[in-house]
Amino acid sequence: MIERAGGGHTIFIGDTINDIAGARNAGIPSVAVSFGFLDGPVEELQADAIIHHFDELLPLLQGWPQ
Known part of the structure; x- marks a missing residue:
């Protein structure tokens, strides 16, 4: 469905x-945020990247491999 919707850069x-397991199961790269509803250290989520504030998201995405 993601491909049909043009989501090649998801x-x-x-x-x-x-959240992170769902992304992994769908073959989608994941970014974990440390300022959400966490039950433990954000590093334990084993996401592809971690941000600690929304201000970090755009620079991260701009440097993300295509």
Whole structure:
């Protein structure tokens, strides 16, 4: 469905293990945020990247491999 919608450049942003696992299961890169509904350290989510404030998102995405 993502491909049909033109989502060739999709990244999932989440704050829970279910968010990151869902992205992984769908084959989508993930970004974990440390300022959400976390039950433990954000590093334990094992996302492809971590941000600590929304201000970090755009620079991260601009440097993301195509």
